[in-house]
Amino acid sequence: MNFQNDFPVYKTYPNLAYLDSAASSQKPSCVIDAMTQMYQSQYANVHRGLYQLSEQATIAYEAARQTVAKFLGALEDQLVFTPGTTASINLVAQAFLLPRLKAGDEILVSRMEHHANIVPWYRLCEQTGAKLIVIECDELGQLDLQAYAKALESHRVKMVALVHVSNVLGTINPIASCISLAKARGVPILVDGAQATAHMPVNVAQLGVDFYVTSAHKMYGPTGIGALYIAKDHFEDMMVYQTGGNMILEVDFDKVTYMSGPPKFEAGTPHIVGAIGFAKACDYLSSIGWNQIMAHEQALLAYLNHALASFSDIKVVGKAASKIGVVSFVMDRVHPHDIASILDHHQVCIRAGHHCAMPLVRYFGYPALSRISLGLNNVQKDIDQLITALDQVRKIFA
Amino acid sequence: MNFQNDFPVYKTYPNLAYLDSAASSQKPSCVIDAMTQMYQSQYANVHRGLYQLSEQATIAYEAARQTVAKFLGALEDQLVFTPGTTASINLVAQAFLLPRLKAGDEILVSRMEHHANIVPWYRLCEQTGAKLIVIECDELGQLDLQAYAKALESHRVKMVALVHVSNVLGTINPIASCISLAKARGVPILVDGAQATAHMPVNVAQLGVDFYVTSAHKMYGPTGIGALYIAKDHFEDMMVYQTGGNMILEVDFDKVTYMSGPPKFEAGTPHIVGAIGFAKACDYLSSIGWNQIMAHEQALLAYLNHALASFSDIKVVGKAASKIGVVSFVMDRVHPHDIASILDHHQVCIRAGHHCAMPLVRYFGYPALSRISLGLNNVQKDIDQLITALDQVRKIFA
C-alpha cells in the first residue's frame, strides 16, 4: 500500500520523509481540489442567500456537516463546526461547565493531556475555585484506570476531560471504559480526539460520550476548522458562547433570542470552504477504509519500532500496549532540537520539544522529546531515511 | 476598468451579475492560487517545527500577519488573527471589557450595527447589569453625531462599539470624529470595519482607535479568518480569552503563564492557510490601489443610483452623503424575497432579508429589504442586467 501519490507535496519534494502528521498532516489532492473548486466556481455566503449560488453553498455546507457527523457516528444536528479542537474545548468549558461549577468542585484530567485540554479547565478553576484532579499514567504511558475510577467516586467531580490518543506517547486510552465509568457516576465527559480521528474509527453514539472534539488539519483536511460533537440532550442546557449573526432568531437592543442546535454555537460567517475540505478529508479516509488505514500504519509502526530497537543510545518514551503511530524518543548526549535540525538536513521532518504537553514531558523527566509520527502518506523508505539520518546525528556528535 | 478576468467564477458563469459582495466577495485567482500552492507544496504546522517546511510556513504565516497589519496601518505585533469579525468582537467584549464593567455602566452602540456588534455587548450587559445605549440615525441613514457626543458626556460610558460602514445602508460613518470624541472622554472604542476594509483605505494608527476588526472573506480573501487590531497599550491589560497550545509560556496543573502580544489571543493551531490567503487578498487590493478601487466602485454606484431613480415603485433606503456601493431598496407590492428569487432566475445575485441588522431594518419600518452590493468584480453590464430583471419582476407581479 502506498498512498504517496495522493499527496502533491511529494511532487515538489520527492525525497521528503514527512514524519510530523501528529502536528498537522499533509493534504491529499482531492481535499485541495474540492476547496479550490469551491472558491473558483461555487462560492457564496451561506444560510441567507436567495439565489442559487448561495443555496448551493448552503446545501454543500450542510452536506459537509452531515458527512463529518456521519464519519464520527453522530447526527448532523449534533455536530458544530468550530475553528478547531482548542476552540471546541474552550466552548464546552465556558458554555457548558462554567454555569454549573462551584468552588471545591473537581474536574478530572489526565497526565497525558495536551495543553488544549488543560488550560481551558485550569482557567475555569481560576474563575470558580474548582480544582483540577490529575489522573496519572504508568511508566509505559498508560492511564491509571484504577486511579480514575477512584477519583470518580468523589461526588465533587463535575466533569471529566480526557485525551483519546496521546499526541506524545501514541497511547490509545481505554476511552470506552472511561466513558462508562463517568456515565455510571452521572459525570459528563469530554474526549479530545485530535489524535484519534485520522487513525481509527470513532463512533460517538456508541461511545455514549457527552462531548467529542477534533481538528480537520490533523485529518488530511484544511486549517481553521474542527468539529465539536455535543450529545443531543446538552444543546439545550448550554449557554450561548460567541454571539452575533447567524445564531440568533431575533435581535432587539433589549431582547435577543437564539437559535437551537448547532447554529446556536456558530456565530458569524462560518468557515464555509473549510467545511467542504473537512468533509472531503472524511470522504478520503472513508474511501480507503479503516482496515487498510490501520494495517498500513501499524505495519509502519512495527517496522519503526524494530529499527529503533537496534539503537542502544535511543530510548523510546511511551510503550503502551495499544498505540497509534506516534513514537517519542531521546538519544544520549544529543538534544532533541539538534536531532530535528540535523534530520531536516536529510529531508526527514520530525518534531522536537514539549509537544504542547509540558506536564507529561516533565513527568518523564526530560526538558524535550523528539517525536516521529506516521500517517497514510508514509512508506517504509521514510523510516529507512530516518534511520540513516539518525546515524549521521550520532556521527556528528560522536 | 474591468477586473472580472481576475475572478474565475466568471469562467463558469459568464453571465453572472454577482451583486452580493457585502455578504461575501468572490475570490480572485491570485488568492485561490496562493492557498492551493501552500497546501500543495509548502504546508506544515507553524511555530514549533524545527525543519525547513515548518520554518518556512512559520515565516509565511508571520509575513502574512505583517502584510495584513501594514494594510490596516498597524504594526505586526498589534494584529491578531481570529476566525472573523464576530469572533474578534466577542474576544474584545470578554477579554477586555468584561473585567472592567459594572452594573449601571453604559456601552454605546449605534442603530446601524450588525448583530455581531450588538449581541456580544448585549450579553455583557446581561452578565454585568450594564446598559446598551443606542445612538440613532436620521432618515437618510446618517449617524446622529450630536446625540453621540451627548451620550459620551455620561461618565458611565465604558465602551463605544461602532460600525465603520453600514452593511445595509452603505453609510460611511464619520469614524475619525467618533474616535476623537471617545478618546477625548477617555472611552475605549471598537470599530467594526467588516464593510470598510475592501472599499476604502483604513489606517488604524492614524485613527487612534483602540480596537478595529474585519473579516477576510469580505475582502476577496478566504473564509475562516479575520483580523483584530489591538492598540499596543491594551495587550497587557486584557485577560486571556481562549486558551490552549501556542499561547502559553509554561503549563503545569497548578500554574500557567501566557505569552504576550498577538500569540496571547491565538490559542491552538492557527488557520495558517487562511492567513496566507488573507495577505494575498490585501496584496491584491494594494496592487490595484485605492484610487482605482474607489473610482471604479463610485462610478458603478452613481450608475446604479441613476438607473434605480427611474423606477417610481422603488424606494432606496439609505441616502447618506458618504456611501460605499451598497444600496438597499423596497419595491411596491413585491416582497424582497420574491425579488431576490426572480432576479436569481436572471443570474442576478442580490440579498434580501434583515441583513443581520434587525433593529435597523425595523427602524425603517420594513420586515425585510433587498440589497445590492458592489465590488471590484462588477461592471456596468451587471447593473443593466439587474435593471432588466427588475422589469421582469414588475411584469410578473403586474
Next chain:
Amino acid sequence: MKGLYQDLIIDHGTKPRRKGIIENPSAKERGHNPLCGDQIEVFLEIDPDGVVKRIRFEGEGCAISIASASLMAEAVEGRPAEEVQALFENVHGMLSGKGHDDLGKLEALSGISQYPMRVKCATLSWHTLMAALKKMGPVSTEGV
C-alpha cells in the same frame, strides 16, 4: 422561473383566497418566521364531526408564503381533521424533496424543494395550521 413562480403561485400570492378572520373560531394560532419576518394567523371553524368547516388566514410575507397559505386553505376546507394531518405530511414530503402522492393544485409548490431557504416560507402556514388543530387536543382528530 417555472420552478418557483408558477402562474398559480403568483395568482394565489397576489390574490389570496380565504383571507380574513373568523369570529369565535374553534381554534386559531399565530405563526412567525423571525428570520424572514413572515407572519401568519390561521382561524378554524371545526364542526362536531371534526371536519374543517371553514378556514381563514391573515398574514404578511412573500408571494410563496401567501400562496402556500391560500392553496392550503382551499385544500383543507371541508376535510376531516385526520385527513389534514395526512395532507400535511404529504406536502411536507414534497417540499423537502422526498416522495409524495398526487397533491393536485398543491403541486404548484413542488419547485420550492430546490430552494431550501424558501421551504420555510411555504411551510409556515402549514405548521401554524397543525398547531391550531393540536390546540384542540386529540378530540379534534378523533372526530367527536
Next chain:
Amino acid sequence: MKGLYQDLIIDHGTKPRRKGIIENPSAKERGHNPLCGDQIEVFLEIDPDGVVKRIRFEGEGCAISIASASLMAEAVEGRPAEEVQALFENVHGMLSGKGHDDLGKLEALSGISQYPMRVKCATLSWHTLMAALKKMGPVSTEGV
C-alpha cells in the same frame, strides 16, 4: 548542514569553554526559554575599570545554545562592558539576518538566521549576559 552545524558549533556545543561558576561574582543572572526548556546561568567578574575579567556559565540546552554561550564567553572575556553592548547588538543583527560587522569566530552562528525557531537558542545566553550587566547598573558600562 553547513548553515547550522558548522564544526565550530559542534565543537563548542559538545565541549563548551568557560563552563562553570564564579564564587562571589560581580553579577550573575539566570536565563530560561520555557518553550525550549533551555536554561542558562551567567557569572561575571568585572574589574573596577568595567572590564569583564572573567565570565563563566552553567546551563542545559541544545548544541546551538551551548555553543553560543561558549563562543560568547570567549569573545567577551577581557572586554570593557561598553564594548559588550556593541558586540551584542552586532550579534543580534547577524542572528536576525540584518547587516553586521565582522564578528570573527562568532560568525559560525550566522547560519542560524535562516532558522527562526533556533534564533532564540542562540540569543538566550546573550540576553542573560546583558541582563547580568544591566543589574550592575549604569556604573558598569560607564567604567567606574
